[in-house]
Amino acid sequence: MHKAVIVDDEIFFRQGLKSLIDWKSCGFDVVADASNGEDALAIIHKIKPDLVVTDIRMPVLDGLELIKQLKQKEGHHPKFIIISGHSDFKYAQQAVRYGVHDFILKPIDQEEVEGTLKSLSKSVTEQKIMFEKDKELKKAIILDNLIFGMVDEREVNELSSDLSLEDVSEYYYMVVEVNGLPLLPGDAECQLKEKLTNIIRDIQDTRIGVLIQDLGQGSYGVIIPATYLKRFQMQIAQFAHWTYGLLTKCMNQKITFFIGSAVPKLHLIRNSYETAQEIRQYKYTQEEQNIFLYHEFEKNRLITYTELEDSYYHLLMEHVEENTTISIMETIDKIFLQFSWRRMAKAAVLASITRCVHSILKIIKNMDGDESQLKTFQNMLYLQNYNVTLQQLRKLFLEYVLESKEYIVILRKQSANGEANKIKQFVDLHYRENISLKTIAAKFYMNPVYLGQLFKKAYGIYFKDYLLQVRISEAKKLLRQTEMKIYEIAESVGFNNTDYFVTIFGRLEKITPTEYRHKLHENRKVR
Template identity: 40%
Template sequence: MYKVLLVDDEMFVRKGLLNLIDWEALGYEICGEADNGEEALALMDECQPDLVVTDIRMPVLDGLGLIAAVVNQRQWNPAFIIVSGYHDFKYAQQALRYGVNDYILKPIDEEELTATLRKLASVLGMRKLATLAGGSHVTASIMEALLHGSCQERDISQYAAAIGLPQESRFVYVLAELHPAVPDQAPEWSAKDVVCALQPLADRSDSRIPMYEQSPGMYGVLLDLRRLAAEQGDLSAMSVYQSLRWALSKVKDAAVTLYVGQTVNRLQDVKESYQSANEALSYEFAEDGRDIILIDDVRGTPLYYFDMAQELYASLLEQLEENDEKAYTASIDKLFAVFREQRFAPNAVTNAITRCVIGVINIIRKMDGDENELQSLPAMLDWQSRHVRLEGLRQLMTAFAAEAAGLILRLRGEQAKGGIEKIRKYIEANYRENLNLKSIASIFYMNPVYLGQLFRKTYGVYFNDFLLGLRVKEAKQLLRQTDLRMYEIAEKVGFANADYFVTQFEKLEHMTPTDYRNKLRGRTGKP
């Protein structure tokens, strides 16, 4: 992703830019916003943007002043796009003098800005190209022509001389994927790390090795196999790949996978090697466990592009809801075994993982929970950018499942507590009716035995004792405040039989209802 800094003194313009363009789909991410040029300069070190989109007329320091400051200080080298409401030739002329990439008038046309960003992405990508001979940069236009096959045959000799490679040899484009040491962390690699790792190989063979950062953690290198293999005294290409992988793995002491394109004999055919290396990348999970994947070995072998089995998906979610750790761990292991055995393509793996994550999120939301409580969720949503192997992804998935199962269990407890509170309030409001555990369980769609256990666990008293306590409490009030007969009081507090009422009252109060009333009147004995 290329980092973008938005600079405009009008907040609604910045927010409009944020929402107008699907930045991520175009390969960009917004790294910061500034109200004016001075604020933007203060953010440059922190953000280190690849692109600055700025207005011209702003307070404190305007857009042209910002561009001039960046150009003159030479600490940063971002591309610039000016977005202005002023169609002033002098501004445009000055902007072009500073090397601004484009000048777009407000109101912003979405298609125009999108086209500009797509075109600029190619330029920004070429800026990341480097060569290892004395640290000089490979000319962007040359590498772009080679990788995209737009170079003319008459210009090849000049291109070859410029990048220090022969016109004809055994060339191969190799993608190096650098895996994190810990699955839930993004790879901490930089282009400088890769350059340092490749330097000894370049020095020993007196060869330049152009390097291209395709994405964070994914680097492409253009190798002259003939020269590199001859230097090692081994003419096999595999020895070169093994040396390359070993050198890269030592930088951060982490795993590296190489995806090797087809070998070409002419520099102008490098596009074919570049495309086939990216084709080899589509076998990263099907060939999981291999450190070096050659397109010549895997091309034509089948890949699975469909969804995971519905039965496995449904079972996994059910086991998570039941908090059956042994079962859901086994299901996850089975899912990843299927990925390997059926040779899932990257898109198919992505779809399966996304489906499971969304399923878990839906369960949590239905229980009135917040999935953002899951600390493992960001890693699961962003696992592709972490460049994990299948085993690392399995570890992420298992950790996510365990945390999700714990959250679901907690939410169920909270729901149960909320539900039992409703039941208690219902009993308190309706104890005068003919209530029993079975009838209440039926009203609230619960198992009577489970309801009884839950009630006692929550309130420390059996359901029948709680109900009796409410009825006797009400009966005592009626005995104190009215002259109602015993059978009338019994009916009012929920007893169908007056004798049973007397028995239950005496059980709780250790005296009959009549004795209780007489005691209040200062008399003893029966009336």
């Protein structure tokens, strides 16, 4: 409901107007009335109504003078509707000059007044929405300027005044992280700002504003004036634990708070912001901690920004290439113990994980693999942009390593099959030549023993046996289709010795080449 004030020197008219018009259905609530312009000025200053319905001729201060004085003052300017029994044109001219919304003559028509009110209510609502948007945008710009050191002291003073923060003794900057992978609109991260705003408003005077800044990537900044701490014996830690408890009850995701140092003035909040950002680097040094206060870490600032030792990378890559799942999991456990034990900064932890990720990608690239085939690749690629707990990070990393390990097994198999297929194709084309496992291995720069194992694994037959099968199969074709002599056929399919050819043919076909040919001739005669 928009607030309305009625000003008229006739009490019966004021009461009649209240009862005749359905104010609520028109979007208004009559919150006060006055019998003259002077009393109305005091009421309007205190209540700040959205609409003033006034007569023109009144004692002490008339309606037009009331409007004139309000228009000339800075600050709140309500809308005006004049309802008067005087139809003098000069009054209407002055009303237009002062920007009066409407000029209605007595006796009033209910439908006319309600139609005017409904139209005005819609307009006021739209203006309020635009005003709030502009106000929020301006506030966001000022907050950005504050934390990046581009402060206009006048704007900061205005902001302090608007939010009733003029007499605050100190301020804190708190970074709130929503942990986990990015969420869809409407999920917990998107609701956090609203929930946090409601929680803070429940503990303070409604006149005191709430300053929450969207830092992007699932993080929010909250400026905490000392006035928030009155219920908590002025202890920031108590406020943080209370707020955290309420927030986590209505959020499905894990939340982490980082609270910077106290500063005495709002324009110095950048210092608190920077210390809050500094304390974010301690996130992985205390796995079970959800609230980090700068003053608790200020004296004990032992933290390392150096990455893991090379031995851990090499060990993990070895287990990935060996396809040993248990060893991979054990090594990752050791790596994450190192993160905590060495008190590694968040930046160092992520750098170490990124190095492992790229080491695995290098293996995949060298095997002509495509990293986009990995479902977990995108998560690891943008890991620096996510807020995740140490436990969440371990889960994401383990999933990536195990998926990569399985993909490498597939690539190795595909590579082996590809190499074996190249050998098979070479045999199919060159079986007539004097070839052997040794000569082919040399041609393809492969170890003969490895080549033999590779071929057997791919086709279930030894290389030598396959070569003999190809030669004998071709020999059978020549026996069926030509009248070539046996020794000529032997030579044409790659046998240097006819007796050896006959022996192999007999072993594979359970019949000699000559008998095979005679059998073919007999079958033709029978037909």
